[in-house]
Amino acid sequence: MPIVTTLKADFYSSVQNMIHENEVYGVKRKTPSFAFDKLCATQELCLDYDITVLPPNQYLLPPTDPLITFNLSPEVSIRSKVESRATIILGIHAYDLHAIKLLDAVFTGNLVDVNYQARRSATAIIGVDCLNPWLYSFAASMGTALPPSIFDLWLTDLGGEYLIEVGSSRGQDLSKRYLKTKSARKVQIRQRDKFRQDSLNRYQLSLDRSAQEIPEILDKAWKNPLWEELGEKCFSCGSCTMVCPTCVCFDVRDKITLNLKRGERYRLGDSCMFDAFDKVASGENFRPTGTDRLRHRLYRKGKYMLERWGELGCVGCGRCVHACLVDIASPVYAYNRLVKEATQWPSA
Amino acid sequence: MAISMKLESSLYLPKLAEVIKVEPLAEKEKLFRLRLRDGNRLDHTPGQFVEVSVLGIGEAPISMSSSPTRDESFELGIRVVGNVTRALHRLQPGDTVGIRGPFGNGFPVSELEGRDLLFVAGGIGLCPLRSMIRYAIDKREQFGRIILMYGCREPAEQLFRGELVEWRQRQDIEILESVDRCPLDAAWEGSVGVITTLFPQLNIDRHRTTALVVGPPIMYRYVVAECLKKGIGKDQILLSLERRMKCGMGFCGHCQINNVYVCLDGPVFRYEELTKLKETEV
Numbered sequence: 001m002p003i004v005t006t007l008k009a010d011f012y013s014s015v016q017n018m019i020h021e022n023e024v025y026g027v028k029r030k031t032p033s034f035a036f037d038k039l040c041a042t043q044e045l046c047l048d049y050d051i052t053v054l055p056p057n058q059y060l061l062p063p064t065d066p067l068i069t070f071n072l073s074p075e076v077s078i079r080s081k082v083e084s085r086a087t088i089i090l091g092i093h094a095y096d097l098h099a100i101k102l103l104d105a106v107f108t109g110n111l112v113d114v115n116y117q118a119r120r121s122a123t124a125i126i127g128v129d130c131l132n133p134w135l136y137s138f139a140a141s142m143g144t145a146l147p148p149s150i151f152d153l154w155l156t157d158l159g160g161e162y163l164i165e166v167g168s169s170r171g172q173d174l175s176k177r178y179l180k181t182k183s184a185r186k187v188q189i190r191q192r193d194k195f196r197q198d199s200l201n202r203y204q205l206s207l208d209r210s211a212q213e214i215p216e217i218l219d220k221a222w223k224n225p226l227w228e229e230l231g232e233k234c235f236s237c238g239s240c241t242m243v244c245p246t247c248v249c250f251d252v253r254d255k256i257t258l259n260l261k262r263g264e265r266y267r268l269g270d271s272c273m274f275d276a277f278d279k280v281a282s283g284e285n286f287r288p289t290g291t292d293r294l295r296h297r298l299y300r301k302g303k304y305m306l307e308r309w310g311e312l313g314c315v316g317c318g319r320c321v322h323a324c325l326v327d328i329a330s331p332v333y334a335y336n337r338l339v340k341e342a343t344q345w346p347s348a
Numbered sequence: 349m350a351i352s353m354k355l356e357s358s359l360y361l362p363k364l365a366e367v368i369k370v371e372p373l374a375e376k377e378k379l380f381r382l383r384l385r386d387g388n389r390l391d392h393t394p395g396q397f398v399e400v401s402v403l404g405i406g407e408a409p410i411s412m413s414s415s416p417t418r419d420e421s422f423e424l425g426i427r428v429v430g431n432v433t434r435a436l437h438r439l440q441p442g443d444t445v446g447i448r449g450p451f452g453n454g455f456p457v458s459e460l461e462g463r464d465l466l467f468v469a470g471g472i473g474l475c476p477l478r479s480m481i482r483y484a485i486d487k488r489e490q491f492g493r494i495i496l497m498y499g500c501r502e503p504a505e506q507l508f509r510g511e512l513v514e515w516r517q518r519q520d521i522e523i524l525e526s527v528d529r530c531p532l533d534a535a536w537e538g539s540v541g542v543i544t545t546l547f548p549q550l551n552i553d554r555h556r557t558t559a560l561v562v563g564p565p566i567m568y569r570y571v572v573a574e575c576l577k578k579g580i581g582k583d584q585i586l587l588s589l590e591r592r593m594k595c596g597m598g599f600c601g602h603c604q605i606n607n608v609y610v611c612l613d614g615p616v617f618r619y620e621e622l623t624k625l626k627e628t629e630v
Contacts, residue, residue, distance in 0.1 A: 067360040070403045076444040078403070080358030111597045114358045222626045249601030252594045256404035263404045265360070272601060280592050281408070281429035284565055286605070286627070296604075296627075304607040 001166045004181035005188055011155075011162055014178040016042040018088065025059055027052055027091035039090070047091050048157065050134035051319065055096045055245035056089050060103060060119050066266045067115060067252070073261040081264070084118035088174075092127040095137070095315040097151060098144040099245030100125070105309040106248055124170055128155040129192075131199045136318030138205035138332045144315040145200055156192040163192045205321070208336045211312060214302040221338045222295075230328040231291025238271035240297065240320035240329035246305065246313045247271070272296055298334050359597055362401045362446025363388075367439050368421055373507040376428045377472065378437055379413065382445065383421045390422050390447070393454030394479035395588060395616045399596050400424065400436065401446030408432040409593040411476035411615070412450065417486035425475030425507060451596035452615045455480050455560060455586060464492035464556045466580075468571050470499050470543055470563020474507050476588050476615075477562050481515075488520060492556055495522045499543030499563070503527050503534045524549065543567065547574040554579030562588045572619055585619035 006014070018024055019039050026039040027046050034049040036056045066081040092100075100120075107116035127147055130139075139145040147154055152171030156163040163184055166172050175181060209217065241247040251270040256263035270277060273293050278286040287293050305313030314331045321330040369381040384390065390398070392412050401407045408430070414423035428437050439445065457480075465484055469477045477496075484491045496515065500506050506525075515521045524546045525538035539545055543563070559575045561568065568587055575585050591603035591610040603610035606625045608617075622628045 067358065068362070070446075072403060076364060076403065078362060078364065078446060080361040082358065107599065111359060111599075113597075113599060115360075248599070250594070250599070251602075252407060252600070254404050254406045260404065265401075265403075265407070267600075270600070270602075272604075277602065278592065280590050281433070282564065282590070284590070286591070299606070300604075304604070307607050 001168070001172070003163065003165050003184040003189060004175065004179070005158070005161045005163050005184045006179050006181045007161050010180045012042045012045070014180065015039070015045055015090070018090075018174075018178050022088050023085055024088045024090055025056065026089075036089070036091075045090065047128050047155065048132070049091070050130070050132060051093075051137065051317065051322075053319075054243060055099060055317070055319070056092055057099070057103070057245055059087055059089055059123060060100065060116060061248065061250075061269075064266050064268045065115055065250075066264050068265045070263050070265070071261065072256075072263070080114070082114050082118045084122040086122050086124075087119075088124045088126060090126045092125055092151075093130045093139075093317075094127065094147040095130075095139040095142070095144040095317045096245050097125065097127055097147050098311070098315045099317075101148045101150055102246050102305065102309060102311040102313065102315075103248060104150070105311060106305075109309065124152045124174060125150070126153040126155065126171075126174070127151045129157070129196060129199065131157060131195055133199060133203045134318055135204055136321040137316060138203060138207065138318060139316040140200045140203040141206040141332075142211045142312065142314060142316030145203070146196060156195060158188060158191055158195070163188055205318065205332050207332055208339050214312065214314075214335055215306060217335060217338050217342065218299055218303045220342060224338060224341060226334065226337050226341065227291050227295040230334065231289060231294045233326045233328050234273070234290030234294050235325060236273050236275050236290050236293065237325065238273045239323040239325060241271040241273055242269070243319035243323045245315060245317060245319075246301065249277075272300070294328065298331055301331055302335060360448070360595075362399070362407075362448045365445050365447045367441050367443045367445065369441055370439065373425060373509075374505050377475075377507055378426055379508075380424045380426060380436065380439070381414075381421050382424065382447070384447065385444075387420070389416070389420045390450055392416055392422070392450035392479075393457060394483045395454035395476060396450035396452045396479075397476075397593070397596075397615060398424070398447050398449035398451065399593070400426075400432070401448070402432055402435040402439075403444075403446060405435040406432045407446070407448075407594075408436075409451075409596065409611075411588070412479045413475045415479050415482035415486055417483055425472070425478070427472050449596060451593070451611055453613065455616055457483065460484075460558055461490045462492060463558045463584075464553060465494050466550075466552060466557050466559045466575075467494070467496045467498075468543065468559060468561040468563070468575075469496065470567040470571075471501065471505065472507065473562035473564070473567075473588075474498060477560060478508060478511075480560060485515075485521070493522065493552075494520065495524070495550070495552070497524045497526075497543060497546050497550070499526045499528070499546070499567075501528045503530060503536045542570070544570045544574050547578065550578065552578060552580075554581075558584040558586065560586045565590070575619075582620040582623065583618050586616055587619060587622065588615045589617060590615070 107113040301313035594600040
């Protein structure tokens with residue numbers, strides 16, 4: 001696939017045309033941070049950002065997502081409801097795209113969740129390299145600071161212009177339709193590689209071991225007192241899961257019209273950090289304490305998702321590190337502590 | 349921008365089923381006989397579960413109570429515990445529900461052929477076990493002994509009383525019954541005490557026996573200990589676990605035990621598998 005360049009000024013006028021013809025969700029300033037939102041004008045777009053409050057998952061897994069509709073009168077009938085519109089996500093960072101790769105494995109693996117699949121295949125992804133990493137991010141040591149090859153277009157800020165890697169035929173079409181490009185010169189590609197390499201060195205947080213070792217570290221850590229130390233402070237508020245790009249758990253509910261004739265079943269985001277998440281009808285709660293739930297979350301991120309779907313559940317974005325009200329949610333802190341204590345607490 | 353794609357059908361879409369018969373089992377339990385509107389069989393394995401919808405109220409995972417060896421209808425024994433089950437209990441013959449599934453692995457029926465089956469049911473645990481008990485009765489010559497150990501809190505809480513009368517009369521089924529307590533005015537000929545008090549009178553060939561255990565979580569640890577004491581192998585103790593399966597397909601996360609999904613990898617597990625899971629450790 002080709003690598004091209006475009007002048008920044010040209011790129012922003014291309015975005016204006018893109019917005020005119022498509023539903024484009026891009027990164028906007030939301031002081032003191034940034035957020036994905038529907039773009040109405042190209043001036044709103046801010047591609048030089050460190051983190052967005054939420055990952056762009058809401059465009060693939062909306063907070064409430066209708067699954068079926070039904071009629072109860074005059075006669076009972078049910079229909080599936082699958083909503084999707086052609087959409088462009090503009091400005092995604094590599095760690096969030098790694099998260100989408102995991103979502104793809106979860107929802108379009110052995111069993112296909114059509115609601116996810118329909119949105120996913122209607123979504124074009126234009127990403128951008130994060131050259132100035134966020135203070136709380138540890139993507140470099142998770143191996144997620146550079147994009148997996150599932151993007152349509154990928155930008156790197158070279159100063160006066162963007163280097164653009166085309167990743168798919170859809171990306172090729174977008175490029176042809178909207179962008180004014182020139183073939184990239186070798187020196188520009190080398191410059192991108194250098195900028196990327198420099199950015200990797202700018203991460204403030206890092207794992208003390210390689211990310212591949214996390215499952216092994218966790219294998220020996222089930223009874224480590226760290227879980228209690230962190231868990232007893234947990235509010236079970238779900239902030240860490242709310243901002244997480246790989247959190248996919250949901251609840252399913254029904255709603256019905258006032259005349260009881262029609263209704264809808266929908267899913268909505270749920271959190272394994274909530275007290276009632278593992279409660280069954282008989283009243284039994286299989287993860288009754290904050291400690292149980294916090295440990296489950298960090299095992300799911302560091303081990304279970306990898307074993308089941310082939311990708312680690314933590315992409316190192318750092319959002320949970322920042323979002324946690326009592327500073328206990330950080331995966332990098334927990335995994336590093338476990339490494340340090342491995343000698344003190346042998347195979348608990 | 350033109351997007352072309354081929355969508356598979358939604359896994360969240362229930363099939364419509366008609367309530368054919370509703371029968372009270374005990375104070376809080378009813379047995380529902382259902383039939384799919386499209387006339388198809390559910391084709392389940394004993395021990396599997398379905399997601400039952402009362403449209404407008406919600407969906408709940410319910411174990412199959414019937415055996416696939418009978419006609420195309422199927423039965424679900426349901427206790428009133430929450431919104432969905434409360435709404436189910438209001439249904440009458442002719443009413444419609446939604447059914448998704450069957451889900452999960454069920455009991456390993458072909459592997460059980462030729463084995464002596466020790467069913468251990470605590471309270472409502474008899475509902476899922478009944479699917480396998482009836483399967484074994486319908487294919488009686490394929491199985492060895494059938495022993496049912498059934499414990500309830502009180503005699504009035506016994507389910508499937510009519511069938512129990514039938515089963516007690518059969519020479520090829522052995523039944524041991526207990527209640528935790530017996531009110532003075534209740535007629536009761538079985539033992540009084542928790543279900544484990546039945547084990548001393550049990551004579552089994554430990555090499556031939558597979559235990560199929562379903563009951564409240566608290567029961568498992570004591571019953572498993574008794575089974576092990578009788579010499580039944582860890583891989584021959586089968587337990588069905590209750591979790592809050594919302595989707596039945598490994599997406600929603602509610603039924604996860606460590607890296608296992610009860611909806612996909614269970615609900616039936618060998619005790620041996622469970623000993624490897626940290627979260628089910630006693």
